[in-house]
Amino acid sequence: MTDNEMIELYFARSESAIEETDRKYGSFVRSLTYGILGSAEDSEECVNDTYVRLWELIPPERPERFRAFIARIARNLALNMLERMSAKKRGGRYAACYDELSETIPSPDTVEKAVEDKELSGLLDRFVRSLAREKQLIFLKRYWYMRAVSEIADEMNISESKVKMSLHRTREKLREFLEKEGVRI
Numbered sequence: 568m569t570d571n572e573m574i575e576l577y578f579a580r581s582e583s584a585i586e587e588t589d590r591k592y593g594s595f596v597r598s599l600t601y602g603i604l605g606s607a608e609d610s611e612e613c614v615n616d617t618y619v620r621l622w623e624l625i626p627p628e629r630p631e632r633f634r635a636f637i638a639r640i641a642r643n644l645a646l647n648m649l650e651r652m653s654a655k656k657r658g659g660r661y662a663a664c665y666d667e668l669s670e671t672i673p674s675p676d677t678v679e680k681a682v683e684d685k686e687l688s689g690l691l692d693r694f695v696r697s698l699a700r701e702k703q704l705i706f707l708k709r710y711w712y713m714r715a716v717s718e719i720a721d722e723m724n725i726s727e728s729k730v731k732m733s734l735h736r737t738r739e740k741l742r743e744f745l746e747k748e749g750v751r752i
Contacts (some may be wrong), residue, residue: 614641621640695742
């Protein structure tokens with residue numbers, strides 16, 4: 568079933584919309600949320616919450632890129648759950664990923680004053696698209712999917728030191744790119 572056909576099922580308020588979405592994207596959403604949360608039970612809760620949000624948002628939304636739309640919802644729900652679970656004690660993979668980027672990406676207060684979120688998002692998208700494929704994958708696996716360095720190395724069949732060096736160099740390039748674009752770090 569195509570994405571457009573699934574979206575039409577949501578517009579028709581057909582319960583099969585969720586079944587079809589799970590059939591096509593369920594393993595992707597589970598993998599994404601599990602990568603952030605590290606718990607099958609919490610991941611499954613996020614998957615279910617993702618389907619509820621899809622049901623609430625479609626209609627009136629009509630996403631052009633359905634997979635990306637689902638991923639954004641699932642990722643945000645997983646990050647919100649992780650933040651709630653670690654409200655008093657920040658740690659783990661989530662904090663490590665953002666600590667690594669903290670000297671590259673401006674703080675939320677600075678972002679609000681310097682550029683709109685959409686502008687920064689567009690710049691980040693442009694930057695990531697400019698990277699060589701391997702560097703793109705490493706960067707996205709670490710900072711979008713919240714994968715551990717060891718997991719990235721295993722998945723890509725490269726050494727952990729190569730992953731770390733790639734991430735370090737890519738963060739430096741990102742810093743330079745953002746400064747060149749006028750974003751205050």
